[in-house]
Amino acid sequence: MALFLSVAFAALGPLRAQDADKFFAFGSGGVKGIYFPIAAKVCRSVNAHALAHGYRCGIVATSGTVENYEGLKDGKLTFAIVQSNAMAARSVRPPDLATIAALHPEPLHVAVRASSDIRLLTDLTNRSVNVGVPQSGTRQIALALIEVAALDIALDRRLALGPNTQAQRLCDGTVDALFWVSGLGNPSMVEAHRRCPVRLLEIPADMVDAIFTRVPGLSPMTIPAGTYRNQEDAVATFGPVARIVTRADTPGDLVRLLADAIAGDYGDIRHTLPALAGLSDADLARLVPNEVHHADALTAAAR
Secondary structure, eight states: OOTTTOOOOGGGOOOOGGGOOEEEEEEOOOTTSSHHHHHHHHHHHHHHTHHHHOEEEEEEOOSOHHHHHHHHHTTSOSEEEEEHHHHHOTTTSOTTEEEEEEEEEOOEEEEEETTSSOOSGGGGTTSOEEOOOTTOHHHHHHHHHHHHTTOOOOGGGEEOOOTTTHHHHHHTTSOSEEEEEOOTTOHHHHHHHHHSOEEEOOOOHHHHHHHHHHSTTOEEEEEOTTSSTTOOSOEEEEEOEEEEEEETTSOHHHHHHHHHHHHETTEEGGGTOGGGTTOOHHHHHOOOTTOOBOHHHHHHHTO
């Protein structure tokens, strides 16, 4: 059993097939990202036991963190995956949002073609860069870094390419660099390295320190050597940590159900997804400033 995610569901009792129709929506991200397969794995575990607990889980593909927050606020989503920097920003998050589990680190990748003369982050001045689609956490972090680094990039050169097209656009030369916040092994970033020789830029320590003063909830990170094709050296960067969140008023039986599908009696997603493989129970329970656990996630920890 995991530290705080495991719980039994005897209290829910068995239900007939016709009763297993209480549906909830799980906001993920783009289908080429890591959020989507995480949500898919959780939903499969929930749905495999629908006759026992009476719920069915549906995945909603979204543009990412910001859209997921909006979906939680307006009730379109019951659960969602978001970035830790958003949880740390009191002015951004709904006051009644609570965390069920912390997930994987999401380092910022700044990718350029290996043949490019771009060697440093400051070389991006006057270049065309993809800063991510609106309503994504990538875009928020990319724009903050551009400001901190004082990069002179015209608004019409700050592109909003999605994960389905950004790799192709980098490799065909129509964009000079990609900003991409993602767990390691993200399919879109793997695709970029497969399409053409790609190089990742380091983020200087002074810029990392500066952005932390503007964007709380981020951490220094390293992309290990060999993570991607032809990546010989480790790359120093920073980023948020993904987490699964819900509203504080989400029913306790539903929260405990999802917890059990994350790392409990219904399975453990850490055993099936490489991005989550190294997470300990303590990692799953770790909070950032201003963040709180859902009350029923904590109740599960005591069982």
